[in-house]
Amino acid sequence: MALGVSLSVRAQLGVSPISCIPYVYSLKLPFTLGEITIIFNFLFILFQMIVLGKEYKFSQLIQLPVVIVFGYCIDITMYLLADLNPANYLQKLILCLVGCVVLAFGIFVLIKTRLTYLPLDGLVIAIIHRFKKEFGKVKITLDTSMVLIGTASSFILLGTLEGVREGSIIAALSVGAIIRFFSNTLPVLDKWLAPSIVETIEEKVQMQSTNKFVITISREYGSGGHEIGKLIAKELNIGFYDKDLIKLTAQNTGYTLDYIQENEQKLTNSLLYDLYEQNYAYVNDELPPKDVLFLVQSKIIRDICMKESCVIVGRCANFILKDHPNCINIFVHANDEYRKNKINNEYHVTPAVGNKELEESDKERANYCIHFTNKEWRDASNYHLTLDSSLYGSKQSAKKIIELIRENIQ
Numbered sequence: 001m002a003l004g005v006s007l008s009v010r011a012q013l014g015v016s017p018i019s020c021i022p023y024v025y026s027l028k029l030p031f032t033l034g035e036i037t038i039i040f041n042f043l044f045i046l047f048q049m050i051v052l053g054k055e056y057k058f059s060q061l062i063q064l065p066v067v068i069v070f071g072y073c074i075d076i077t078m079y080l081l082a083d084l085n086p087a088n089y090l091q092k093l094i095l096c097l098v099g100c101v102v103l104a105f106g107i108f109v110l111i112k113t114r115l116t117y118l119p120l121d122g123l124v125i126a127i128i129h130r131f132k133k134e135f136g137k138v139k140i141t142l143d144t145s146m147v148l149i150g151t152a153s154s155f156i157l158l159g160t161l162e163g164v165r166e167g168s169i170i171a172a173l174s175v176g177a178i179i180r181f182f183s184n185t186l187p188v189l190d191k192w193l194a195p196s197i198v199e200t201i202e203e204k205v206q207m208q209s210t211n212k213f214v215i216t217i218s219r220e221y222g223s224g225g226h227e228i229g230k231l232i233a234k235e236l237n238i239g240f241y242d243k244d245l246i247k248l249t250a251q252n253t254g255y256t257l258d259y260i261q262e263n264e265q266k267l268t269n270s271l272l273y274d275l276y277e278q279n280y281a282y283v284n285d286e287l288p289p290k291d292v293l294f295l296v297q298s299k300i301i302r303d304i305c306m307k308e309s310c311v312i313v314g315r316c317a318n319f320i321l322k323d324h325p326n327c328i329n330i331f332v333h334a335n336d337e338y339r340k341n342k343i344n345n346e347y348h349v350t351p352a353v354g355n356k357e358l359e360e361s362d363k364e365r366a367n368y369c370i371h372f373t374n375k376e377w378r379d380a381s382n383y384h385l386t387l388d389s390s391l392y393g394s395k396q397s398a399k400k401i402i403e404l405i406r407e408n409i410q
Helices: 002-011 019-029 033-053 059-078 089-115 119-132 137-157 165-184 188-193 225-236 244-253 256-265 268-283 289-307 335-344 355-373 393-409
Strands: 216-217 239-241 312-313 327-333 387-389
Touching: 002 019, 002 033, 002 059, 002 089, 002 256, 019 033, 019 137, 019 165, 033 059, 059 119, 089 165, 089 268, 119 137, 119 289, 137 165, 137 268, 165 268, 216 225, 225 239, 225 312, 239 244, 239 289, 244 256, 244 289, 256 289, 256 312, 268 355, 289 312, 327 393, 335 355, 387 393
Parallel strands: 216 312, 216 327, 239 312, 327 387
Antiparallel strands: none
């Protein structure tokens, strides 16, 4: 980690958000970058104690020797790299990127030891546990604060901007992603560093042999997928799950019904969410809320489908149940005029839905699908049947699907 920080400094394109303030003050005060880093992290540890009060676990004082070693390692690596002066912008950029990779690897190894966190990340965890806030939002807020304080300090102390440049942005956007890359490509470190407490976030479930059958319905908004699924379930006398899954998820997560309804089955922007999700790479035991919702709903859906035959609407159930031996996957779509008429006249949605709203809804569902399953939502190869409900209406569409199902389950 220290080597990564020093490489970023020598790149002369700005340092990572956590190092902005120590770097600026090291240019003005008679202390080294490593010494100010130690002082700075001591303050974060003190803030952790203040935030948590009696709930502070003194085992986390292991951060003290860690940051002391970290600080002096920065000074050592700064000394060893004293003659490293890139001659042009390309060399500076390459050095900046190398620094990000090295820093990310150091943080990755620290995380995998499961002994402690960087003090700033420890402060984030303290805040979310004390005030029940979302980890990603708190981390972004603190990282942004570090950059703003570093920028203000630079102008006040030095009369110019130092330490905050494009390299700071590169570090903010890339280090988390690189940590995730290492986590995905170097799982052997889990067994080597912590063999007794290795945990897998993603539950791998082998679907047992069962005589139960499941129909999953993925659908475009306004295509009548919910109605069609309900008609199928009623005719076949089996369970039907759509909005009931929201209630079951609320019972298992503590999230409110409104929160789940607003955040499940859609991602406004997949790229922005990926950038946001990178903040969680800095810790072991925190997950983005949308990931929590998906994992909990996945378990609920698998449990339901092992106990009874049923229809499941949405939630990427076709992917979640890909190992189920008796699962039929259906995609329901329709033309825009049919969908708008159904939404506005049958669902009575206000204000009235137009082409723009349909496009946004489709994009959100497609983003959600590709993020959690790496599959294209509208790709017909992901389903046993795709059906244009505007050709038949909901009742006839349901009848045609029932005929197919009865042929396959006999």
